[in-house]
Amino acid sequence: MKHNDYINKKVELNYNKSKLNFNLSQALFSSFSIDAGTSMLLKTVVKETDEESISSIYDIGCGVGVIGIALQKSFPNIKEAVLQDRDSLAVEFSKNNGELNGLSSIEYSTDLALLGVENRKFDLILSNIPAKAGEKVLINFLSRSGSFLNENGKCCVVIVASLANFAESTLKNAGCEILFKEYNKQYTVLHYRGYSNEYSEDFSSYIRNTETFDFDDHQYKMDTVYNVPDFDSLSFQTTLSMAMLSSYRIKGKALFVNPGQGHIPVYLSIKHGNDIGKIVVAGRDVLKNKITTHNLEKNRNKIDTESINIPYIDSLLEIEEESSFDFLGVEIEPVPGANWYSMIKETAKSVLKSGGLLFITGKSSPMHQLLKETKGFSPVEDKKFRGFRAVLLKKN
Template sequence: MGERLSFYLSLGLFSSFGVDSGTRMLMKTLAQQNAVPEKGSVLDTGCGTGVIAVSLKKKFPKLDVTASDRNALALRFTSMNAELNGIDKNGFQTASGLLPGSLKRPVDCAPEKWDLIISNIPAKAGKPVIKDFLQNCGHHLADGGKVAVVIVQPLADFAENCLSESGAAITHKEADKQYSVYHFKPGKAAGVSTFASVYERTDDKITGFYGLPEFDSLSYRSQVTLEILNGYHCGGKTLLWNPGIGHIPAACSYADELITAGEDLLQLKASDFNAAAGYPHHHLPVFRDLSSVIKDELDYIVAVPDFITGAAVEEEVLSTSLNLLKSRGKLLASGKSSDIARIEKSRKGYILKHSVKYRGFRALLLEKQ
């Protein structure tokens, strides 16, 4: 868009080695079609590291830009990239959120309606969620508002059928071997839906959700985690980091108080739905940020962290937990055996209570000395 910008990228986020070609294609069409208003409000949903949102704000400084993502780490990187490129905080914000379809308030911010909604649609969201977004995003547009999206080529026919079914008016279409771009004015949106009616994938004791694993079977990682929880019940005040869709919270019925936290908003909402408990949750990009929101000492921590190459996650989990736990409080950490081996090796301040291995995964129970 005529601006030279720099971006921090993350191995823990999509397109970790450069700006992906789908984003480049979408931005090219926005410029060529003069699709971005110089004033007004724009939502970049599924913003990732903030490439689109930051670029638009840099090019059109009078725009009010909201960058939204379900991943708190993505929001952290978007804020860093805004600062890196000298973006004025006035008229630029990040917000936790899901794809804006028929949910009443999918993005945690104001405004609740935008003049332009943009998205590099994440394929992993699942077809029903993508369909809901394409057909019902009109709920979140101001009068005369438009939408511009890019989607991977294997889902292009599906996306176009969704738009056709809803009566959307496609104002621009462009495709290559990898991606398709659509600019459109949405058709008539359906009524407001509940979280479960959009994301629910299965109807079992523990409901599966589109965009999340374990909808039909437990992962090996969850199996080793649950084996320790079944033998060493959590009690008192318990924190779950990355709680999954609900299997782990369900195994924590002995806890007097339960708190969930993690970087994925969809995971937090799913686990809360399955537990039907309404317990507090914290949407945070990294484990160490728990120190800023947890003020009372904890009795038990269950940590299912994302181990990212080059990041000292094991040190972060151990040191942060050591500060949060009471004396003799317990830390249960699980992951690939090689990752958990590094935690065991660095466990200064803890004693080893129990360990379970299965199919290349391991769970480790430590007690604070």
């Protein structure tokens, strides 16, 4: 594990006669214990499955890897296990927990659900479905997931009780057969097979709205996604950020970390045009990286654009050359107990050219911690608005 300070707690799990250990993180779902939905799903799988017949599994939205690792460890004949999450940090923790439990043959994937596994089939597909994924995303997943099954395979999912009726009706509308159902006041588990061919095989189901935005006499169109801010209007934080950057000429090679829907890079690419030679978007969340790249293309941006999925900002130190960027923009992702602020400064000092601009934005309180010491940088501008703060620095 590159950054052990991201580990919040280590927990034990006894499952199907196997004893397992998992590192958890406050940066990820269920940071203090294995959540009740996952435990409920795992119990139904071992109860309702001939474990000796299972040779391949696909854990979607794997988080820290509990479901996939528990099955790989305790089912005797699994030869192929794919653990996938859209969050690069979750995949990093899954890898760490796989090693912690003595497993070396697991395949890890950083991507959106059902992407990156084309033309593959599995005996078991499993997911603790995120409640905030978005209706279109859920319909697409539930309707299509069965198409990745072997002949006698099945999908096993757990979903919050408030979405259970919606999930069941979606499966029935897609022509799926519900093989098993168990529920309590919090969760419902469904085992099913079957699928519909009526849904897309790309990330278009994640798109929530298409909106036109206006800022600083510049108009641009954006496709926006579920569960990411700024989907129908500019937030206070984004408004503050764009207002500050509107006064400066951004040119050369620009790097945006945690780009959200892509408002800031899209706005700057329109405002400065050919002054920007290349745009790199990077961050933990595959969906944010994908939608930002998509929106740059949507606005007829001809700037060379690259997308990088990384678990930590200082992962860029292993990818990007020193003094290679003229601009670095970062939306902070504070993690309690972790030295995230030093990682930002170390990365900025390495990748920025002398005279390059460092722009940082986030909630005011953690921004204060970050800016206690800015050796190697000179202040350019510092503004606060409605609980948010934006700072522009220049590398000496």
